Amino acid sequence: MRPAPVQSIVMDIELRRIHLPFAAPFHTALGVQDNRDVLLVAVHTDTGTGWGECVAMNEPIYTSEYVSGAHSVMRDVLLPQLTGSAVTATNLGRLLEPIQGHRMAKAALEMALLDVELRSSGVSLATFLGAATDRVAVGVALGVDRDVARLIDTVRRNIDRGYRRIKLKIVPGWDVEPVAAVRRACGDELVLQVDGNKAYGPSEMARLSALDAFGLAMIEQPFGDLATHASFARTVKTPICLDESISSTEAARLALTLGACSIVNIKPGRVGGYLEARRIHDMCVAREVPVWCGGMFETGIGRAGNLALAALPGFTLPSDISESSRYYDEDITEPFVLESDGTLQVPSGPGIGVVPDPDRVAEVTTSVERFSI
Numbered sequence: 001m002r003p004a005p006v007q008s009i010v011m012d013i014e015l016r017r018i019h020l021p022f023a024a025p026f027h028t029a030l031g032v033q034d035n036r037d038v039l040l041v042a043v044h045t046d047t048g049t050g051w052g053e054c055v056a057m058n059e060p061i062y063t064s065e066y067v068s069g070a071h072s073v074m075r076d077v078l079l080p081q082l083t084g085s086a087v088t089a090t091n092l093g094r095l096l097e098p099i100q101g102h103r104m105a106k107a108a109l110e111m112a113l114l115d116v117e118l119r120s121s122g123v124s125l126a127t128f129l130g131a132a133t134d135r136v137a138v139g140v141a142l143g144v145d146r147d148v149a150r151l152i153d154t155v156r157r158n159i160d161r162g163y164r165r166i167k168l169k170i171v172p173g174w175d176v177e178p179v180a181a182v183r184r185a186c187g188d189e190l191v192l193q194v195d196g197n198k199a200y201g202p203s204e205m206a207r208l209s210a211l212d213a214f215g216l217a218m219i220e221q222p223f224g225d226l227a228t229h230a231s232f233a234r235t236v237k238t239p240i241c242l243d244e245s246i247s248s249t250e251a252a253r254l255a256l257t258l259g260a261c262s263i264v265n266i267k268p269g270r271v272g273g274y275l276e277a278r279r280i281h282d283m284c285v286a287r288e289v290p291v292w293c294g295g296m297f298e299t300g301i302g303r304a305g306n307l308a309l310a311a312l313p314g315f316t317l318p319s320d321i322s323e324s325s326r327y328y329d330e331d332i333t334e335p336f337v338l339e340s341d342g343t344l345q346v347p348s349g350p351g352i353g354v355v356p357d358p359d360r361v362a363e364v365t366t367s368v369e370r371f372s373i
């Protein structure tokens with residue numbers, strides 16, 4: 001049986017913005033990212049403090065959510081909605097039900113509540129969610145690099161580092177050629193997949209079908225809508241995975257029913273939290289659909305939570321949970337370091353199993369507000 005978290009009395013909620021530069025810029029169809037402006041949520045209760053991370057990006061380029069919007073909806077709508085209620089991780093969804101969307105903001109709040117409640121019960125998030133392992137196989141996502149020789153070099157370095165699979169970002173005009181070159185240079189053994197981040201239109205289907213020749217593990221979200229993916233999936237043998245389109249269990253069920261994908265990327269922030277992420281996992285397991293955990297350049301806080309989720313038995317494909325140094329020279333928690341077998345250790349301590357370093361957090365903080373609810 002899955003353990004239930006102990007309820008804590010919420011005293012106040014801290015909204016903290018931090019600014020972290022990336023170790024190197026990251027190019028995708030969505031543009032170039034070279035830093036993250038992160039919203040952290042700390043829930044202070046009678047039993048201690050819990051931390052959550054909002055994965056909304058600096059700009060509304062991945063989905064409509066973005067960090068300043070998440071901060072504002074949290075302060076002006078979500079927290080006032082909770083005023084006067086005995087809020088817990090389990091009743092949060094119901095309390096916030098009248099508020100449409102804003103899943104990344106809701107997820108951050110849920111994560112902080114889960115952390116503090118599980119901490120006071122001495123249970124890890126991994127155990128609470130139903131983890132089947134203490135190590136998670138991980139891959140790495142590589143940005144668009146239009147210099148093929150340098151791209152191959154980067155792929156080789158990451159294989160040598162131990163990553164279990166390589167995901168290449170693609171954009172129209174930079175897809176078949178780099179994939180062919182990497183496959184040729186690195187051999188058939190390499191587990192390789194691509195991610196289009198919705199950058200393609202239906203007229204590019206025929207061109208994308210050429211990717212079938214390279215034995216890819218999957219093609220991830222080339223288009224924006226389910227119907228186009230469903231017709232594409234009927235013409236290619238490479239499995240299709242969806243990311244941006246999967247906003248909830250119902251969205252995932254519809255995508256699978258329509259044949260728009262046969263693999264699901266689960267990002268807890270995108271779907272409104274770890275509890276909904278687990279529901280999607282359970283639904284996919286029941287349908288024998290493999291899942292993996294996507295990444296949003298998380299700090300150690302989000303990375304810890306994602307490792308707990310990715311330890312569930314349906315996560316049979318390597319997740320986008322790179323080691324911390326891939327994105328940050330200095331994180332706000334102890335860094336996650338890749339094991340030689342291409343896995344990361346699932347935190348086993350209570351709650352999310354990591355705590356931010358107060359000095360490091362103070363160093364990168366740009367604002368802090370505290371609210372009583």
Ligand code: NPG
Nearest residue numbers: 028030062141295296297298320322
């Ligand atoms: O490892 O955390 C990571 C990043 C993985 O490439 C990654 N994320 O589409 O999944 C994605 C992509 C991304 C997210 C790109 C948000 C841009 C914004």
